[in-house]
Amino acid sequence: MAPRRLLLVGEGNFSFAAAQSETLDPSTTSIIATCLQHPADLARDPLAGENLQRLRERGTEVRFGVDCTQLADAFELHDREFDRIYFNFPHCGRKAGVAKNRELLAKFFQSCADVLAEAGEVHVALCRGQGGTPADKPRREWHNSWQVVAMAALGGLILSDVHPFSCEAVPGYKCTGYRSQDKTFHVEGALNHIFTRSLPFECFQPRIFRIRLGDQWFSFPEPEALTGKLNRGFLEAPSCHPIRTINEKLIAELGKAFSLKRLKCPFPLLSQGDTSVLTSWNYDIVSAAFWISLLEDNSNSESLTDGTTQDMEEFLLSFSELSLPGDPERDDKEEAHEGIYGQAKVCLRPSLLVHVQTVIQAPDFLPGSLYILSGPVFKKCLILPFTMPAFHETLLILEFNQNLKDGCLQSLLDHLKHILDSLLTQTLLEGSKLSSSVEFVLQQNGKDYMISVKSHNFDPDGAKDLIIGSVTTSTISIIHKERCFVFVSMNLDLLAMLVCGISDWRMLWTSDNRFLKNFVSGKIEPFKSYSLYPPCYAHDISFWLDEKKGFDELEFHTVAREVSQDTVISIQFLSRFQHPKTEQVSLCYRLIYQSCDKALTKQQVASMQSQFRKEIQQRLRVIPR
Template structure:
């Protein structure tokens, strides 16, 4: 490993630099800097003694270094520091919180020019200054230095925070501004560790291409699903938590029933394929994402990497005639070759659309669990537990009607036992799960919902979360002498509960640090690398068009698309009707927050402005 390079800024009497340098091995180099010039320290014997110790160790010392202009202090070949330390920054004298926020903001923007790609910025602040929940007591946001928001201006996220201990660096004596004798109060101080965030750039919808027969077609990724198509989380090389959960689930049920894993086609469906859901009272197709296919005769070899993806599995779906049969037309097969260019194609809202094809296949084996696993997509309101894209595993088993009760009970018992065991693996020693997994029989008389009460999430989460369902469908499309059981599991929600991942968006992160938590395959509590991201609140109101109406689900979908999932809450505030014109206005409150990127107030304001334009165009409302 290359020697670590440490940069210390804002040193007062250089006691921290001297103490730290004596705890490091020879492979680590330290550059200690201060804003003052040598003449400013002439009357400080402690500072000169520390400087002598530093020089004896060969430590580089620089004077007159402005921590807000670090690029000016170091040549290109002398940058790339692994760590930058700034202990107890302060503008001096009686500067208020606004001035000190400005200092932090400029410091972080300066750090990005001299910090290594995977480097860290350490900032020690006195008790309560940071404005994060780690502060005890927690100050009001407007009265804090808002360190996480200031760091975001430089593209940094808070990845760790822990008590600042002077004992860890013996000999360190904190000094005030310009080495004043009066030191800062370090009792209860915290050290904040910041790392680089992935940039927001490059999140435009991708173009996918597929070949049907001898013709090529292309389609654009829906804006609300940017970065969520064709991620391969369930594929063999993946160490993603949804795959780990899926493999454990299959291994457990495979101990009791023979398993047959089926290849899951790419989730594009022609019009009519989702109608099978309505026979099981699934009102999902109305919330599906519809895709426009366009004939594309361009040479696929000449397309730039990262902008297109050829869908081999898409061919599988369109070659299976059973999946293209429209159940609403007396089962008559129709030639779909002419419909390839039509726009009525959607992303599947559930794996249940494939049940009929699986059961009617010649290779279907009664008594065997047939397994499909793949991503599904649904428009949904913006809530903590709802997600527009997730991974579903579907178990399909058929057996003689006389064996139904025994087989069903055996399946439920093993599934419940496995889930109970899984959900207790990350609990702290001595604690208990507040509620075990429950199978709740639904009023339709055909379905159980699989409910779990989250034990490690915040109050915004529902009391009970539905992680799956067990369905015994009617025999309309089934064999007369057999009955069937369908078990559907939301792998994403299950993974979140098991590892304690409170934000579903984290499962789709492109940051390599996320997957590092799961490389070993062990189940341990998830430790986020982005702590206490700030929230930004904006209100939006608009006049409705009486003739067009208003679809609130579509409003949530547009907000999700425009913000790239930065909106985490949409709260209805009020409805106003003008006394003269009788025109109706609605007002909503939007809360913006990211889970793995640095988000600034300026970025949020830009998104809010864009959202106003988009809802006017797409929803036919008039922003106020």
């Protein structure tokens, strides 16, 4: 195994390099120590001379005149893969302000991208308050800090860890000032910031999926708001995703108290007729669905990209079993297909409740057995911290006699509460108090419940009530009066966030394999984020409304989600203005951009905001001001 390669830049008196060389095993670690100065510049510094002698005696490579903002120029192409790059207490010198030092950091991080190994780390030590992150105590105002995380983003790097910098941990290290001046930096309260590569922030195009119905092929584009979220297989074996682990544990515990019937979840593409069961419960669910146009596609599947072909084959598993209603006036199969697809009456499943009627009307449906269905669902929603356009749902279906309703329902709720409370304590440290508790909140109709979790995990100052599911009793419109049903729907993504301490739902959908490395199949583990304190960027937008068209706020949020690739985390309404003469109405909103797993730069956000202005003008018929 090749030794780890360490690159030390900006060395002043080389005491850090000397300490590292004498601490680390040369058989497993090689060090290259560099500084901007030339040997003549260090001739008057006896400490530097002593340390250089120590380095030479140990065979450590030393290079002079190395500019940390142009590292690629200092190393040949075959000599650039460094596992760690250290830069301790960077500074432009003398009375350089924060802007100059930000520029230094930005150029350094961009330079690191050229010489850092794929899984490498960049270590930057900064004096107290300079970084501008919540880890600084006290924390400076953002504009008065070096904005280290935002500067690192310019090099495609994210902050993965931060801890106190201790000179005592590096025996013999003596921090120097700029260019080895006698005046040293104040290192009390200093922090070491550890950066790693982010996945590239590419402009992903929605994938095209091909599906077969009978002997016909059709294609449809992935909705832009769901780019990268279709067909991920989180619930399928051998996935070790925490959503699957929690779902399996939930089902296993229910199996101890009930006779279980586990059903395979159908394909999430539905015809318009399949959504009729929802309208009696919640019309808003149907209105917020992602509707899709199916196009006849006779192209050769071999011409598709590898990724699309793989997705296509998995999509075929259940789609051929779809029952699409035909036009009653046209019996010909091909004409019926043409009518359905031409009318684009197809949507992605907004809830597993669409499958209730099929399950309970099946000939082999058994009263008293607990039927379980788990799968992904998709629906448009406002941009809020705990709402998501795609998530995984588990649906429980239980039938019992009307006379036994109260006792059976209470038994199911008691078991659910016990199981959920147990899951929420899985990752607690020994001796810790329960930070979350499950409650069933009775609704105004006196028969249905919302499943609420009062959690302190995401709001240290106060408990946050999160609705993770619902309990719905049967309605006469679909059930015989003497039969009583209960349907329990739970949002597995929210449950996983609570159990594992994942504060951002978008992290569940990341493609970065570092996320799954936190978890072992079948075991619940607390999540340790590898992307800390990502910077936020605020942009305001105001526009004139078209009185005839009105304003669809849900679509406004959906466009923002699409254009920003889910980096808009908040949309705040600021003001409404009506022109005194024309009476035309203008609205003003503030968009907050932040990525949870990728390096997001100020420049990228500005580009997204510009594109957002164009999109709402075209799609919502508003006029940006």
